[in-house]
Amino acid sequence: MIESLKQLRDQALKDLSAVADLEKLDELVLKYFGRKQGLLNSILRSLKNLDERQRKILGQQANEVKIEIWHLIDQRRQSIKKAGKKDFVDLTIDGKNPRLGHLHPITKIRREIEKIFREMGFAVMLGPEIETDYYNFEALNMPAEHPARDMWDTFYIKSEERRAEDGEKLVLRTHISPMQVRVMEKLTPPFSVISSGRVFRHEATDARHEHTWDYTEGFVVDQHVSLSNLKTTLLDFFKQLFGSKTEIKLRSSYFPFTEPSIEIIMGCIFCQKTGCSICGQTGWLEMGGAGMIHPTVFEHAGYPREKYSGFAFGLGIGRVAMLKYDIPDVRLFYQNDHRFLSQF
Numbered sequence: 456m457i458e459s460l461k462q463l464r465d466q467a468l469k470d471l472s473a474v475a476d477l478e479k480l481d482e483l484v485l486k487y488f489g490r491k492q493g494l495l496n497s498i499l500r501s502l503k504n505l506d507e508r509q510r511k512i513l514g515q516q517a518n519e520v521k522i523e524i525w526h527l528i529d530q531r532r533q534s535i536k537k538a539g540k541k542d543f544v545d546l547t548i549d550g551k552n553p554r555l556g557h558l559h560p561i562t563k564i565r566r567e568i569e570k571i572f573r574e575m576g577f578a579v580m581l582g583p584e585i586e587t588d589y590y591n592f593e594a595l596n597m598p599a600e601h602p603a604r605d606m607w608d609t610f611y612i613k614s615e616e617r618r619a620e621d622g623e624k625l626v627l628r629t630h631i632s633p634m635q636v637r638v639m640e641k642l643t644p645p646f647s648v649i650s651s652g653r654v655f656r657h658e659a660t661d662a663r664h665e666h667t668w669d670y671t672e673g674f675v676v677d678q679h680v681s682l683s684n685l686k687t688t689l690l691d692f693f694k695q696l697f698g699s700k701t702e703i704k705l706r707s708s709y710f711p712f713t714e715p716s717i718e719i720i721m722g723c724i725f726c727q728k729t730g731c732s733i734c735g736q737t738g739w740l741e742m743g744g745a746g747m748i749h750p751t752v753f754e755h756a757g758y759p760r761e762k763y764s765g766f767a768f769g770l771g772i773g774r775v776a777m778l779k780y781d782i783p784d785v786r787l788f789y790q791n792d793h794r795f796l797s798q799f
């Protein structure tokens with residue numbers, strides 16, 4: 456019996472070294488451990504014919520051989536798996552959940568802004584990112600050499616071949632106010648429109664400034680539109696976005712295409728208006744510019760003199776997102792860092 460155990464062990468070692476795939480290995484498992492015809496099991500079964508003392512000694516040895524062979528089979532299985540890793544598909548391993556994408560926080564805010572304005576009756580329209588000098592400046596009461604053009608550090612498209620069809624110089628739009636004239640050329644008042652998208656400015660970046668960022672322009676044109684319509688629209692909008700306790704202030708400003716012009720500022724939520732580096736120690740954050748549409752803009756659109764009035768506003772979506780999500784630096788939204796973006 457001892458001899459046949461030894462032979463069995465040697466045979467198993469020989470068999471194992473000749474096995475090269477998992478299918479053959481499974482056949483070996485059956486050969487040695489099969490319930491009815493397995494070689495080890497038949498040896499173990501024959502122990503019952505021995506007397507008790509022999510049974511104890513041989514039983515222990517048979518068990519050791521059994522464990523050793525099982526262990527060697529297991530080792531072989533691992534090495535076969537490792538060698539053929541590329542082709543091997545272990546269907547018993549838990550699947551990995553694919554990472555689901557989601558909307559960028561700026562897109563979420565843009566949609567939220569659009570939803571609020573849509574509910575107020577505004578239509579959503581899109582304009583081109585590459586804009587003509589005419590729409591970006593001239594039609595907005597800033598002829599060539601007008602000093603107010605310096606308010607926007609502009610990326611000009613230099614190449615002579617790259618001009619609009621009518622030979623106009625092209626720029627990357629610095630704001631979406633050009634949409635005022637583009638829409639007026641197509642529609643007869645009354646209308647309320649918002650237009651969002653990317654704008655570009657050749658300026659140094661800091662916690663509140665990016666060179667490429669998202670902006671929403673809104674405007675309403677009708678007869679008898681007033682500054683108080685502008686104020687209530689903006690207040691209603693900010694309250695819907697930030698809650699009924701939201702405080703905004705309108706202060707006097709200057710834009711060549713509005714008269715009067717105002718700036719919308721909102722209580723800084725980072726310092727509760729006590730002053731911090733984000734709000735420049737003022738307690739208030741500038742959210743956008745606005746005003747009553749200048750008569751020259753209506754003229755450029757070909758509207759009859761003094762027939763219509765309207766208001767317009769332009770908001771930095773990044774600034775809105777900073778406040779909404781409590782993020783102290785607008786540049787974080789644009790760095791495409793998954794660790795940051797996956798929080799939203």
Ligand code: FA5
Pocket residue numbers: 629630631632656658663664665666668670672710713716741742743744745746767768769770771772773774785
């Ligand atoms: C304008 O661009 C005007 N077109 C706004 C306007 C529209 C006035 C209609 C009158 C009528 P301004 O340059 O201030 O305005 O920019 C608008 C807002 O965009 C700012 O108040 C600020 O919230 C945001 N903003 C300005 N520069 C940056 C920047 N570099 N990065 C991120 N947000 C900015």
